[in-house]
Amino acid sequence: MRRAACLGTVRSVKPACRTLVxxxxxxxxxxxxxxxxxxxxxxxxxxxxxxxxxxPERARVTLALGGKNTLYYLPVILAAQLNYFxxxxxxxxxxDHAGGGLAEQALTTGHxxxxxxxxxxxxxxxxxxxxxxxFALLGRAPQAVFxxxxxxxxxxxxxxxLRGQRVxxxxxxxxxxxxxxxxxxxxxxxxxxxxxxxxxxxxxxVAALREGRIGAIANVDPVISQLEFAAxxxxxxxxxxxxxxxxxxxxxxxxxxxxAPQGFVLRYPNTVQALANAVVRALKxxxxxxxxxxxxxxxxxxxxxxxxxxxxALDKVREAFSPDxxxxxxxxxxxxxxxxxxxxxxxxVRAAAPAATYTNEFVLKAKQRFSA
Numbered sequence: 001m002r003r004a005a006c007l008g009t010v011r012s013v014k015p016a017c018r019t020l021v022x023x024x025x026x027x028x029x030x031x032x033x034x035x036x037x038x039x040x041x042x043x044x045x046x047x048x049x050x051x052x053x054x055x056p057e058r059a060r061v062t063l064a065l066g067g068k069n070t071l072y073y074l075p076v077i078l079a080a081q082l083n084y085f086x087x088x089x090x091x092x093x094x095x096d097h098a099g100g101g102l103a104e105q106a107l108t109t110g111h112x113x114x115x116x117x118x119x120x121x122x123x124x125x126x127x128x129x130x131x132x133x134x135f136a137l138l139g140r141a142p143q144a145v146f147x148x149x150x151x152x153x154x155x156x157x158x159x160x161x162l163r164g165q166r167v168x169x170x171x172x173x174x175x176x177x178x179x180x181x182x183x184x185x186x187x188x189x190x191x192x193x194x195x196x197x198x199x200x201x202x203x204x205x206v207a208a209l210r211e212g213r214i215g216a217i218a219n220v221d222p223v224i225s226q227l228e229f230a231a232x233x234x235x236x237x238x239x240x241x242x243x244x245x246x247x248x249x250x251x252x253x254x255x256x257x258x259x260a261p262q263g264f265v266l267r268y269p270n271t272v273q274a275l276a277n278a279v280v281r282a283l284k285x286x287x288x289x290x291x292x293x294x295x296x297x298x299x300x301x302x303x304x305x306x307x308x309x310x311x312x313a314l315d316k317v318r319e320a321f322s323p324d325x326x327x328x329x330x331x332x333x334x335x336x337x338x339x340x341x342x343x344x345x346x347x348x349v350r351a352a353a354p355a356a357t358y359t360n361e362f363v364l365k366a367k368q369r370f371s372a
Contacts, residue, residue: 055089056271062093063258063275064112066100066170067201069302071221071317072256075138076116079282081297088274098200099171100256107132113264114275118142118175119254119327122357123339129349131262134358136276136366137327138283139255141245141320144179145224147233152215159187159236168199168214175256180218182248182342183237203304209233222304225313240317251334254327255320257358265359276362277369280325284372287323324372325363332358 065073076094079085085092097103100117107115108130115121116138125132152161162184169177181191197214199205205223208214210232217224217233221240227233238244245253258275265272289297291311303310332354340352366372 054270056274057268058271060091062095062112063114064095064103064106065116066097066103068094068096070201072143075282079278084278084281088277090274099174101171101173114260116258119257119335122259127350132259133262133265134257134259135362136258136279136325137322139320140322142239142255143220143317143320144239146183146218146237147235148216163193165215166195166197168197168208168217170201171198176218221313222310225309249334252331253334254331273362277366280366280372281370324367326360327358
């Protein structure tokens with residue numbers, strides 16, 4: 001009886017659907033296929049998503065980054081906090097380190113699957129014989145700032161005053177150290193003319209400057225803004241804006257990106273696509289997010305105890321974030337030129353090959369999906 005009743009219900013629904021479809025879109029004697037197609041178009045029948053996504057090969061991924069509470073990595077934090085990674089079918093473990101150099105080490109030693117850090121990592125790793133490829137851009141400017149303590153740089157003296165001084169960086173072989181080397185070179189100082197001190201990217205970096213354990217600092221926000229608002233540093237180089245970046249590097253310069261070993265990219269393309277999707281979606285969200293949105297999503301612990309300074313710092317780096325995750329060829333060329341001039345060593349085993357260090361394939365697909 002139950003089966004007969006159900007069949008009777010189905011038979012009664014079909015004429016109703018056919019009547020509604022005919023009324024809205026008159027069709028001459030529609031066949032069953034035409035009726036079903038029209039009903040699906042009207043939402044009367046269940047249908048599969050327009051863009052069915054292929055399931056990632058990896059359900060879990062470890063992502064290493066150098067200072068997750070910095071604004072430098074904000075797009076990654078947003079992708080996690082807004083649940084975008086999970087919605088793509090990947091559970092992402094954020095592995096925090098004191099700087100990008102340590103995150104790179106975690107990647108190359110197999111303790112992480114993917115890393116977030118400065119694009120230059122991919123160039124230097126290739127020169128050392130390790131193939132890694134950037135696949136999603138976080139920032140279109142390095143966001144780094146070089147500041148000197150007021151007690152060290154006075155009366156307009158040049159940076160040559162820093163000869164023999166301790167300079168704080170996030171960690172050795174990180175983007176903050178590369179940035180500091182570039183700035184010091186403009187005043188004729190080489191990398192061996194100062195003492196490098198790893199201070200991280202959190203409260204310890206602020207304390208190191210305030211307590212006189214370092215005379216200058218190269219770091220990112222919100223650390224730099226904390227020192228600025230307290231009038232404890234004099235900023236001498238600032239790559240938080242596109243204009244400042246252009247002046248310092250002589251062209252557009254990429255900031256942070258997601259990168260992974262080439263083998264990982266080739267073996268797990270759906271997983272890489274899922275990560276790119278989440279980041280592109282976060283970048284799109286960030287384009288229109290206001291202060292109240294940021295406060296609602298970003299963990300309080302990331303604001304270093306001062307929400308006002310955090311939001312003020314965010315205003316300073318807003319335009320540094322990539323709008324869509326794409327790496328431009330001009331920015332890639334600038335980064336390769338910088339590495340060739342400032343960072344390469346005689347021990348390099350491979351020549352520069354820009355096309356081998358990045359791909360826009362995954363971001364282009366993500367842009368199409370999210371209209372980013």
